[in-house]
Amino acid sequence: MRRLIALILALGLGAPAAAQEAVATFGSGPEVLRVEGSTDLAVFGPVLEAFASARPGISIVYEQRGTNDLFSRAADACANAAQGADVVISSAIDLQVKLVNDGCAQPHRTAAAELLPGWARWRDELFGLTFEPAVIVYNRALVPAADVPATRFDLIDLLRAKPARYAGKVATYDIEQSGLGYLFAFADSQEATTFGRLMEAFERADAVATCCSAELIDAVAEGRFLIAYNLLGSYALARAAEDARIGVVAPSDYTLALSRAAMVPRHATNPRAAKALIDYLLSPEGRFGLAQASLIVSFGETDDPATATLSGTPSTLRPIALSPALLVGLDRQKRALFTAQWRSIMGSRDALP
Incomplete structure (x- = not known):
C-alpha cells in the first residue's frame, strides 16, 4: 500500500493543488467522503483503505495538508457556510x-467515544484518535551514548558543555510554520521551569527551527542534525523501526502527549459517512490499525512487535487535554509576544542544512 501511494505521488496522478501536500483516493464507490488531515498519507493511507474496503459503496478522498492550512480552510468554510471537508x-x-469553540463542528453522540479518557474528547464534537508523545530524536551513530539526553536538564547541560560539537546541529519545529510546533512549544513554556534555560541553550547552540516531522527525521538520520527536540514520537518510532540510525527518547522529567483530534464540520456534505469513519477509528479494529501505523504509541512491553513502543512508563506523562484551556495560547496578543520571543532566539536559522 505504501509503495502504491509513493508511486501515485511520484507520477503526479490526480495532482493536488498547490497547498496540498498529498492526495489520494481509497475505494471506488459512488458515495464520496472527503477527509482533510495533517497525518502523512503513507502513514494514514492503510487505515483509510481498511475502512473503505469494508464499505464498497464509499470512496474516500484524503487530502494531506499542514495544520495551519487545515485550520484556515475549516474556519473559512465555517464563516461562509460553505461545504468543505466532511472530516x-x-x-x-x-x-x-x-474551531469547535467557534461553532464550526456538529455533534456526534456515539458509544464508541465513551471509552475515551476525559482529556481526549470535548463536547461530543471533538474526538482524540491517537496517542503520540513528544520526543527527542538523535543520531545513534554520531551522538555518543554519554551525550544522549534523558531529560531537558541533560539537553541544556550538553549544549552548554559542548557548544562547538552541537552548534547548528540541534533542531525543532518552526512555530510559525507548524501549528503542532507552536502547541508543543507553548505547552513547554507553561509546564517547564526549564523553558527559559532551554531557549538560552538553543540560542547558544545556533539551534534551527524548521519544518516538518519527516524532513527533520531525515536530517537527523543523515547527520545534518544530531538532535531534534519535541518531535512527534509516532513518526520517529515508525522510522526508528526501519532505520538503525534513529534513536528516540521520551524525556523523563515530563513527556507531553497529544491525541490528534477529529471533528465533523458544521456544513459537511456527507456527515453520515464522516461519523461512521470516526466510529471506526474509535473501534477496536480502527485502533488496531492506528497502532499498526504507529499512531498509538505504547509504553513498555507489547504483544505485537509491529506496534510502536517506548521503553519504560514515564510517571510524568502529561497528555494535552482537549479543552478550552488550549485557547489561552491562541490569544492574539499572547501568541504575538510568544512568537516574537521565539524568533528573537531562533533568529533566521529556519532552513534545513
Whole structure:
C-alpha cells in the first residue's frame, strides 16, 4: 500500500493543488467522503483503505495538508457556510478546539467515544484518535551514548558543555510554520521551569527551527542534525523501526502527549459517512490499525512487535487535554509576544542544512 501511494505521488496522478501536500483516493464507490488531515498519507493511507474496503459503496478522498492550512480552510468554510471537508483530523489540537469553540463542528453522540479518557474528547464534537508523545530524536551513530539526553536538564547541560560539537546541529519545529510546533512549544513554556534555560541553550547552540516531522527525521538520520527536540514520537518510532540510525527518547522529567483530534464540520456534505469513519477509528479494529501505523504509541512491553513502543512508563506523562484551556495560547496578543520571543532566539536559522 505504501509503495502504491509513493508511486501515485511520484507520477503526479490526480495532482493536488498547490497547498496540498498529498492526495489520494481509497475505494471506488459512488458515495464520496472527503477527509482533510495533517497525518502523512503513507502513514494514514492503510487505515483509510481498511475502512473503505469494508464499505464498497464509499470512496474516500484524503487530502494531506499542514495544520495551519487545515485550520484556515475549516474556519473559512465555517464563516461562509460553505461545504468543505466532511472530516478534519489535525495534530494541532488547539486549533481544533478553537474551531469547535467557534461553532464550526456538529455533534456526534456515539458509544464508541465513551471509552475515551476525559482529556481526549470535548463536547461530543471533538474526538482524540491517537496517542503520540513528544520526543527527542538523535543520531545513534554520531551522538555518543554519554551525550544522549534523558531529560531537558541533560539537553541544556550538553549544549552548554559542548557548544562547538552541537552548534547548528540541534533542531525543532518552526512555530510559525507548524501549528503542532507552536502547541508543543507553548505547552513547554507553561509546564517547564526549564523553558527559559532551554531557549538560552538553543540560542547558544545556533539551534534551527524548521519544518516538518519527516524532513527533520531525515536530517537527523543523515547527520545534518544530531538532535531534534519535541518531535512527534509516532513518526520517529515508525522510522526508528526501519532505520538503525534513529534513536528516540521520551524525556523523563515530563513527556507531553497529544491525541490528534477529529471533528465533523458544521456544513459537511456527507456527515453520515464522516461519523461512521470516526466510529471506526474509535473501534477496536480502527485502533488496531492506528497502532499498526504507529499512531498509538505504547509504553513498555507489547504483544505485537509491529506496534510502536517506548521503553519504560514515564510517571510524568502529561497528555494535552482537549479543552478550552488550549485557547489561552491562541490569544492574539499572547501568541504575538510568544512568537516574537521565539524568533528573537531562533533568529533566521529556519532552513534545513
